Amino acid sequence: MTKTIQHVDDIFRLLKQQMAPHGKPTVSQKKPHVPETPFVTLISCLLSLRTKDEVTAQASRRLLTKYHTPEMITQLNLKQIETMIYPVGFYKTKARRIKDISQTLLDEFEGNVPDTMDGLLRLKGVGRKTANIVMVYGHKKHGYLPIDTHCHRIPNRLGWITTKTPEETEQALLKILPREYWDDFNDLFVRFGQTICVPISPFCSICSLEKYCKKIGVKNCR
Ligand code: SF4
Numbered sequence: 629m630t631k632t633i634q635h636v637d638d639i640f641r642l643l644k645q646q647m648a649p650h651g652k653p654t655v656s657q658k659k660p661h662v663p664e665t666p667f668v669t670l671i672s673c674l675l676s677l678r679t680k681d682e683v684t685a686q687a688s689r690r691l692l693t694k695y696h697t698p699e700m701i702t703q704l705n706l707k708q709i710e711t712m713i714y715p716v717g718f719y720k721t722k723a724r725r726i727k728d729i730s731q732t733l734l735d736e737f738e739g740n741v742p743d744t745m746d747g748l749l750r751l752k753g754v755g756r757k758t759a760n761i762v763m764v765y766g767h768k769k770h771g772y773l774p775i776d777t778h779c780h781r782i783p784n785r786l787g788w789i790t791t792k793t794p795e796e797t798e799q800a801l802l803k804i805l806p807r808e809y810w811d812d813f814n815d816l817f818v819r820f821g822q823t824i825c826v827p828i829s830p831f832c833s834i835c836s837l838e839k840y841c842k843k844i845g846v847k848n849c850r
Pocket of ligand 1: 836842843
């Protein structure tokens, strides 16, 4: 028999209420003066890897306000990209990646961002998390679950699943999370993981999910 998540409707209702004042994470946020395209989502996501939200937001704005298509990016040299995205983590590697991916999109995909997981995963530096994010927030497709560190940690703490990697978490959640919650899952859990169920010493005393949580692996909380 397939395992189900107890009280899942209540949990998502409470989570939506508690996260409502916090808005959306940077990658899925609408950016002023930047078109909402799959390419913009892809580049924002690459910039966000191992980088704080505020830093990602500023770097995305500096680069994407003026340069938001593969053609525009390939006109820039590496130094120009590096300067615009600094100080995101690994900015030199990311500048090279962004330029290479833009060139690949022009050479192999007629300047378009692929709208399949297989196509996206062919791009160098694009892993499952980024590909899923582009499918959900870039192409607005349903049926995908982007899993980052928060989306991996929290379902394990809640006791929904017992997994070791984000890839295992994605596969486990695809089986037990009702489909109606897939579209909201990443936004909600990323925000929740940044504000309440933080990696070290989560704020359990103010958490709206406390009565549903098994706190697996939580040694200290506030
Ligand atoms: S009760 Fe604590 S560990 Fe459980 S979800 Fe809330 S903050 Fe996270």
